[in-house]
Amino acid sequence: MKPMPTILIHGGCGRYESTTIANEEYDVNLRRIVKQAFTILTEQGAREATVQGLMMLENEKIFNAGTGSKLQQDGKVRMSAAYMDGSEQRY
Numbered sequence: 001m002k003p004m005p006t007i008l009i010h011g012g013c014g015r016y017e018s019t020t021i022a023n024e025e026y027d028v029n030l031r032r033i034v035k036q037a038f039t040i041l042t043e044q045g046a047r048e049a050t051v052q053g054l055m056m057l058e059n060e061k062i063f064n065a066g067t068g069s070k071l072q073q074d075g076k077v078r079m080s081a082a083y084m085d086g087s088e089q090r091y
Helices: 023-044 046-059
Strands: none
Touching: 023 046
């Protein structure tokens, strides 16, 4: 039996200052991105799903992921992304 692929995703830590975005909007947008990224994962593989999923997060202004990352306490922006593709045993 072939294992079911899995996607883990989040839209960043916290929210933008002075925002009035409802939690439901975060949820709706994350679910949309997960659904689209999962389709890409099953059709094109982990690398493409990672790249496209990150681009979708970065293009959605309500998230502080990617290009909209939040400054850390020391004033620096640190971002990281990773993918794992079990079929190729590489990342």
